[in-house]
Amino acid sequence: MQQVSSFQNQDTGTLYLVPTPIGNLDDMTFRAVKVLKDADLIAAEDTRHTQQLLNHFDIHTPEISFHEHNTEQRIPELIEKLKGGVTIAQCSDAGMPSISDPGKELVAAAVREGIPVVPLPGANAGLTALIASGLVPQPFYFYGFLERKHQQQVQELQQLRNRSETMIFYEAPHRLKKTLKTMAEVLGNKRQVVLARELTKRYEEFSRGCLAEINEFYMNHQPRGEYVIIVAGNPHPDEDGKQDETGTPIEQIDRAISEGLSTNMAIKLVAKKNKLNRQELYKQYHNI
Known part of the structure; x- marks a missing residue:
């Protein structure tokens, strides 16, 4: 079992995960502003977008882009910087890093290398x-x-x-x-x-x-x-789950339609679930 606190490995830098406002800039925390000011480098999803936030809070820390399209290139570079003692604050355009935003791969890489990862609380949509x-x-x-x-x-x-x-x-x-x-x-x-x-x-x-x-x-x-x-x-998952598995394919189609599916979609799903030919089931259902 690996245990690494933010204070154990003083030879490396620290990776801070910094949530940013999802709209209202007043939701930025005092701690988040301080971390962004004190960090050696900010890894930002969009440096132009983050620069607006930095300007608002008079933060002059240098930025580097880190987004879904350059993950493979950036992660080794950022890990090397962290190993060398550089403290990095990673943030996405809005909300929490890693939650439908970049971050999880960098965190995993830092954890593997024993680099301290410190999450900050903050905005989440x-x-x-x-x-x-x-x-x-x-x-x-x-x-x-x-x-x-x-x-x-x-x-x-x-x-x-x-x-x-x-x-x-x-x-x-x-x-x-x-x-x-x-x-x-x-x-x-x-x-x-x-x-x-x-x-x-x-x-x-x-x-x-x-x-x-x-x-x-x-x-x-x-x-x-x-x-x-x-x-x-x-509210009734067990009942629905049992119903989905019972009845003839025609009954299953009728049940799916009563729950809001279109006829064609219901036929398609029932055919796939029962491993039936969709065209043949369509003809059977419509008495063709």
Whole structure:
């Protein structure tokens, strides 16, 4: 078992994980500002974006870019700096490093090398939305971003649909409508959901209702800003799980349709689950 505290290895630098505001700059902590000022180097997801934060708090620490596209190149470089005694503060554009943002690979590499890793508490969009959602706050299941393609989303949500915990997702505005429709297909129109938009900013907004109501609202409204989607857990996962495995394929299709899936999607999912030919099941269901 490896145990390394931030004070044990004085021959190396320390990797600090610094959360940054998700909107309101006043949410920056005194400690976070101090760490960014005292660090030798800041590893930032977007140096231009972080520079605005540094300017606001009169921080002059040099930056280096560290994002998902240069991870392989940067990690060996940053680890060598840490081994040489350089103290690095790593931060993403908003919120906590590693939570749907860069950071986890660097942390893992630092841990392997016995380099101290010190996390700072701070802003997190998922938890901020959860505590104001009105849904059961614990237990919760954090998922983050779903895959972008429809079929991949369906497969992911099928794996999640019987979870009893409240679930937390992130979504970009230009993909929100499609994601909500897919959620209704798989989870059912009656599932309760809360959308949190532009958290901590001037136009912060919460939308609450079932998926059918939320989808109807966004038929006439254009999504704006970044979203956190809080989805109520399934209150009867054991019953639903048993039902999914019982009945003929035709009965399974009817059940899936009654829960909000389109006919074609229900046929596709039932065919895959039962290892049947989709075209033949389609003909059978429609009596062709």
